Amino acid sequence: MSNMCMKANMKRLDGVKVTAKFAIGHGAFADIYPGIWTIDAISGLNVDVGTVHIYIAPPPHSRTLPRIKVVIKVFRIAQIKENTPELQQKHRLEKECGLWADLRHPNVLAFFGLLDDPAIPFTGLVSPRCTSGDLHAFFSDPATAFVERLPIVKGIAEGLTYMHEKNVVHGDLTMRNVLIEVIDGKFTPLISDFGRSRILDIAGYTTPIGEIHLAEDDDRTTKAFTKPADVWCFGMAMLETLSGKEPFFYLSEYKAAQAVATDREIPDQNCYPALPHGNAYWKIMGKCWHWEPSHREEIGNLLQDLNTLSE
Incomplete structure (x- = not known):
């Protein structure tokens, strides 16, 4: 060891x-x-x-x-x-x-x-052991579908802000890698699965991954392990949490991958009627999805934006 x-x-x-x-x-x-x-x-x-x-x-x-x-x-x-x-x-x-x-x-x-x-x-x-399962299963269960979703999003942002402050990127932030547990009477999101995570600037610490949905350039393995890549994925997790629908659910898996990697598309607001176009949520998520990684907002600033909102 x-x-x-x-x-x-x-x-x-x-x-x-x-x-x-x-x-x-x-x-x-x-x-x-x-x-x-x-x-x-x-x-x-x-x-x-x-x-x-x-x-x-x-x-x-x-x-x-x-x-x-x-x-x-x-x-x-x-x-x-x-x-x-x-x-x-x-x-x-x-x-x-x-x-x-x-x-x-x-x-x-x-x-x-x-x-x-x-x-x-x-x-x-x-x-x-988190008895409520991952975030995807949690909100798919009719018994817990009523739970307020904005506090869950804020909790994920809190955890990711902490990680980025320690110069750690997750590399695979999805709904299935966020677990839910009742802590102090509240449903609390817990970021998990650090098998693909990386401490920035430490050579040899990256775990290779076989597939990346976010392709920022031809060097897909290294470009997945950046703070902006985490922010992109956070925006997708935020969308699915708030809307109850997966990003690009209206496309086939192949076309969804093409939409992101080749066509540089973001989720179509018209397909998420529960979140109106002018909704402040879309403004925050839009800051996550700028195609140029350096133009995406830092997660700490997104957390400040989220803290000004209420459901």
Whole structure:
């Protein structure tokens, strides 16, 4: 394990039990397993959640130890010729956990530590299990479709502003990479999945990706890892959150990709009647979608614009 991973937050966890034989979720490079973390009865649990330090103490005079629902992310072996599969898997793990462990914000998914267990094929990354799922599933559920959407957008902007202030780009900000959890009685968005993220200006820290929907020039791999690219994606996530419709939903997948990469189109306002043309939302999203990346607004300024709005 590299020095990047040997930090206080990178501890191996005890008391975590994998609760399913097979993964319950699958990503491009990893599988997700459910688990339960039983907290030590003597020491309790010290956790940084966002900027708040929480101590979860064992219940007094109780034989039942505190238990937290968690998920364990396990990278699949990548068959890449120049390296052994094990080294590739270890490389992905080190990059994601090294970056993720340094991020602490109320709108960024917390990272608990690492797990080595015979029930999983490789070292896993442990984080809280968000019972409300990702943002796409959350607003697709009739039971939660009524939830106010502007605070969710603001929360995503808060988390992304924090990341950009730390010179970190996400590289894959989509509705499916924003989770929802009830925190202090409020539905709270949590930016997750840092496997494609990058710390700017650190050579060798970029994880290659196989497909990019935003093509700013011919060098697609590097150009995805910029703050303006994150801002573009934020605008798309904002549109889908507020309207309930995916960007370019009225086009086929092929034509949608062509519209962005070749024709330099942005979503057609006429296809989103729930958001009128003069709506302030469109003005903010328009600042995200300028084709020239340097002309896009910084996320911190967009957050200030959002804070002047109310639903």
